[in-house]
Amino acid sequence: xxxxxxxxxxxxxxxxxxxxxxxxxxxxxxxxxxxxxxxxxxxxxxxxxxxxxxxxxxxxxxxxxxxxxxxxxxxxxxxxxxxxxxxxxxxxxxxxxxxxxxxxxxxxxxxxxxxxxxxxxxxxxxxxxxxxxxxxxxxxxxxxxxxxxxxxxxxxxxxxxxxxxxxxxxxxxxxxxxxxxxxxxxxxxxxxxxxxxxxxxxxxxxxxxxxxxxxxxxxxxx
Amino acid sequence: xxxxxxxxxxxxxxxxxxxxxxxxxxxxxxxxxxxxxxxxxxxxxxxxxxxxxxxxxxxxxxxxxxxxxxxxxxxxxxxxxxxxxxxxxxxxxxxxxxxxxxxxxxxxxxxxxxxxxxxxxxxxxxxxxxxxxxxxxxxxxxxxxxxxxxxxxxxxxxxxxxxxxxxxxxxxxxxxxxxx
Numbered sequence: 182x183x184x185x186x187x188x189x190x191x192x193x194x195x196x197x198x199x200x201x202x203x204x205x206x207x208x209x210x211x212x213x214x215x216x217x218x219x220x221x222x223x224x225x226x227x228x229x230x231x232x233x234x235x236x237x238x239x240x241x242x243x244x245x246x247x248x249x250x251x252x253x254x255x256x257x258x259x260x261x262x263x264x265x266x267x268x269x270x271x272x273x274x275x276x277x278x279x280x281x282x283x284x285x286x287x288x289x290x291x292x293x294x295x296x297x298x299x300x301x302x303x304x305x306x307x308x309x310x311x312x313x314x315x316x317x318x319x320x321x322x323x324x325x326x327x328x329x330x331x332x333x334x335x336x337x338x339x340x341x342x343x344x345x346x347x348x349x350x351x352x353x354x355x356x357x358x359x360x361x362x363x364x365x366x367x368x369x370x371x372x373x374x375x376x377x378x379x380x381x382x383x384x385x386x387x388x389x390x391x392x393x394x395x396x397x398x399x400x401x402x403x
Numbered sequence: 404x405x406x407x408x409x410x411x412x413x414x415x416x417x418x419x420x421x422x423x424x425x426x427x428x429x430x431x432x433x434x435x436x437x438x439x440x441x442x443x444x445x446x447x448x449x450x451x452x453x454x455x456x457x458x459x460x461x462x463x464x465x466x467x468x469x470x471x472x473x474x475x476x477x478x479x480x481x482x483x484x485x486x487x488x489x490x491x492x493x494x495x496x497x498x499x500x501x502x503x504x505x506x507x508x509x510x511x512x513x514x515x516x517x518x519x520x521x522x523x524x525x526x527x528x529x530x531x532x533x534x535x536x537x538x539x540x541x542x543x544x545x546x547x548x549x550x551x552x553x554x555x556x557x558x559x560x561x562x563x564x565x566x567x568x569x570x571x572x573x574x575x576x577x578x579x580x581x582x583x
Contacts, residue, residue: 196434203441210448227547230555231460245543348459351543357487360543361565368464376459379547388516389523389557 222252222293222313224352228382230390235378236346239264241336242378243329244293245351249359250318253332254293264339265289271335272298280305295319298328321362329366337370347375460550465562481530483522485515485549486566487541488574493549497522500570507573512548519556533558536566538574 222244237256244252255265266289273280276298280288284305288294295316296304304316321329336345347367351360367375384391479498486494493510495518500507510518523531533553537546546563553561566574 196438200434200438200441203438203445207441207444207448210445210452214448214452226457227544229458229460229547229551231458231551233459233461235457235459351547353542353544355543356539357537357541357543357546358539360546361537364464364563373464374461375464376461377547378457379460381458382551384555385516388555389520390555393557 222246222250222295224350225354226350226378226380227353229377229379230382230384231379232381233376235348235376238346239340239343240346240348241340242348242350243363245349245355245359245363246318247352247354248318249355250295250316251321251329251359251363252293252295252316252318253329262289267339268332268335271338272301272331275335276331278302298331321359321366327362327366329363330369333366333370333372337372344374345372347372348378349375350378460547460554462550481526482532482534483519484534484536486570486574487535487537487545487549489538489540489578491545492574492578494574494577507577509577512545515549516552516556519552519558523556523558528559531558531560533561535561535563536570537563538566538571540578 224244224246238258239261240256242254242256244254246252255261255268266285269280269285269288272278273285278298278301280302284302287305288301291304291307291309291312293312294301294304295312295318297317297320300317304312319328319332321327336347349360349363367373384394482498484496484500488494491512493512493515495508495510495515496506498506519533535546535549535553537549550561550563552558
């Protein structure tokens with residue numbers, strides 16, 4: 182009995198199919214990557230071991246830049262913009278600023294609010310390119326004129342019942358007093374939970390948290 | 404598979420006698436390097452997208468209260484107070500500050516971890532509390548770093564407290580003597 186002959190096959194594999202898959206995946210990743218939106222206020226955030234990803238919905242973000250200027254902004258979603266309009270309306274009514282509807286619309290469109298109450302009408306007239314870190318910022322410097330308290334009151338009012346994601350994004354070199362004044366504004370309005378935006382950092386080995394992570398305990402449960 | 408007939412066999416028949424054959428090249432291209440490149444780029448994109456995601460650190464604030472019975476009291480033996488000064492200087496003391504400042508010690512962000520760990524190991528977990536007092540000259544990064552130390556060393560109880568007048572002056576004096 183003779184063994185059936187095995188046909189000798191070429192060792193060359195056709196790479197076309199694999200190439201197709203590779204580039205399909207590549208285009209998928211390129212298209213789904215969200216580019217970091219160019220920020221009007223540059224802020225260098227510090228690093229932390231916090232592993233939780235910053236939320237993107239229902240956010241009220243307070244930026245504290247390197248000069249200690251404070252800016253407030255909301256998320257980009259339609260629901261967040263609605264909330265921003267309500268916040269502005271509330272501020273307008275409670276402070277008697279007399280902003281027109283058109284001015285409020287313009288402020289809703291603006292990437293952030295960065296002026297004292299009296300200058301809000303002025304910021305509404307500015308083109309978007311001129312809204313940058315050169316604006317004076319929201320005054321928080323002293324306890325007599327901490328306008329952040331009023332902003333936070335409006336935020337608490339608008340988000341009554343639901344929980345806003347309060348994000349504080351501070352710059353590395355911002356000083357403590359500005360940070361303290363913002364926290365005071367949170368406390369005054371019973372907004373006791375907030376989150377600080379940071380860059381991820383790995384946990385140093387040998388520490389308690391590292392040991393817990395090795396055991397598979399979640400950071401939040403500790 | 405769509406393949407071109409590249410064999411020279413029988414090529415002469417179609418074109419008839421006397422017609423010169425052009426040299427036929429294989430149309431198959433080796434796609435291996437292209438696949439390599441594709442996957443390299445994919446890896447790159449996957450890594451860069453996950454890395455740039457900012458994270459959030461949670462902080463719960465305690466309610467301010469004027470009634471002394473509602474205030475949380477820290478046991479003296481289990482308390483570690485950390486003060487943040489100018490130019491990344493860190494100062495700490497255990498328990499209550501000595502009036503003469505004898506237990507007021509200087510440290511930095513690298514060594515403070517050992518101080519926290521030592522204190523944590525040597526005290527009862529129930530009583531262990533870290534009090535963080537940032538000075539006016541400390542930066543936001545300092546505060547995040549020290550709060551980060553709390554989560555790194557799994558300190559369950561810590562508080563962010565305003566610095567007192569006496570401590571502020573001690574910090575100021577030590578900052579000045581430490582120079583820059």
